[in-house]
Amino acid sequence: MSKSVSIGGDFLSLIASQSIIPARTETASTALVQTQATTVFSFHYAGGALMAGDRRATAGNVIVTDRVDKVIEIDATSLLAIAGVPATAFEMARVLQTSFEYYRRSQLQPLSLPAKVRALARLLRENLPMAMQGVGIVVPLFAGLDQTVSPAQPQIFFYDPLGAQFQAVGHAASGSGAGTIRSILSFQERYGTPRPSQMNLEQAVQFALRLLLVASEFDSATGGVNPETQTFATIKILNEQGVQDVSFVQQAEFLKL
């Protein structure tokens, strides 16, 4: 009954068989001013991995919106943080969400973490022509749960625009504010008390919000955090139980600590 799929459980093969190819478009010789998303980062804390992102999207010097969610739950045990062009990044997220769930349901087992990491690398490679022309570049972060060990351990990965994947030891950051974030995270990891890896959830969330506040002082394309206007970050955590959201109410409480 079903059309043959060359690789069992591979959603990309299925949509290719129907001539639906996501994230591939003809490129133009002159690029438009693109909407871009900015600062995202992830670090290990005592209870798992935290992934956070500001909510600003810009096009040149124009602020398009301060309400973008750049940290996306891909499935119950995977998170994606996007930096770059949202149009391409959101499409990649949608492909991953459908692919992982398609595999899990059709093959009656979840996709392994290495396969998830490579699935994103494959999408980035397929986006290479766009990235080379400066249109649709995406440099994401990925966090997934390694379930081959007990208890399951969250792992953080970062990529280059060509699709190379690297596992982060303590932290990773991407986007225009990443330089500031990485510097502070490195300093804190080496000299801080507590170190990020020793922080509890409250401390980790407060630290993440402060990181974004500092990054927004140096980078106009990074939206800050402003409790008065109810502007917070998108923060999700990944631990043994899977993905959990840190709500704006929780963020407001933790920021006051």
Next chain:
Amino acid sequence: MTEEPYRWLEAVANRREYVREQLKGGSPAFAASLPEGILLLSVGAGQSKVFELFDRHALTGLGHPADLEKIRQAAIDAAHMEAFTRAPEDVSLRRLVSFGLSPQLKTNFEQIFSAPFLVELLLAEVGHEPGQDVLLRLHFDGAFHFQSNGTVVAASQPEPEAAAQKWLNAGLAGKANRSEVAEILLQAWWCLTENKAFTESLPSEKERRDGWRAAVSGRVVEMGWLARVCQRSARYQNLTLAQVGL
């Protein structure tokens, strides 16, 4: 043969008889709409009878494992294609069956020179409230019917199936406790597999309780739960007897 209407009708009737004969002995499957979700239940070998299809959709049934697998894959392919090209909210059981699975099953059944699908299926879609639930009974010849509440049974023979469904709808009316419902479904499962008539001669409750417990020894009670309220978009979860308190 196909040029002669009488012989064609005879051939189709023979196929119907053949399919029913092949399905005899298949383990019945059930779906019950409850206030907090939909419970699907059958007894098999583990990951062989009750399946997640999509966010709010699940499948159970009986028949040849290879045929069940083909239909399961076709439904999963169609649901994910629909969700990807439109939106997950656009995946509906009504469309999936009416325009996809049912015509294909009917065509296959009536193509008398190819093997028919040896399956009896039951599909479920959980809604935002019990009145929006869809329980769908799909037969091997493509015929199907919907209902939005109560319990639906899929068994190999139509008469016992109808009797079991009637008994269950009366016995489960007003029951909201998942454990209690699972217990009664398992009693019905045992009665069907043991060919007990759903009449006054039905074994006592104690016999039924003891009966299913003895009968499932060495097999797996497969249960799927489609939660009505859930933080994640995927509402399906596999359940064990211990998880439902049995």
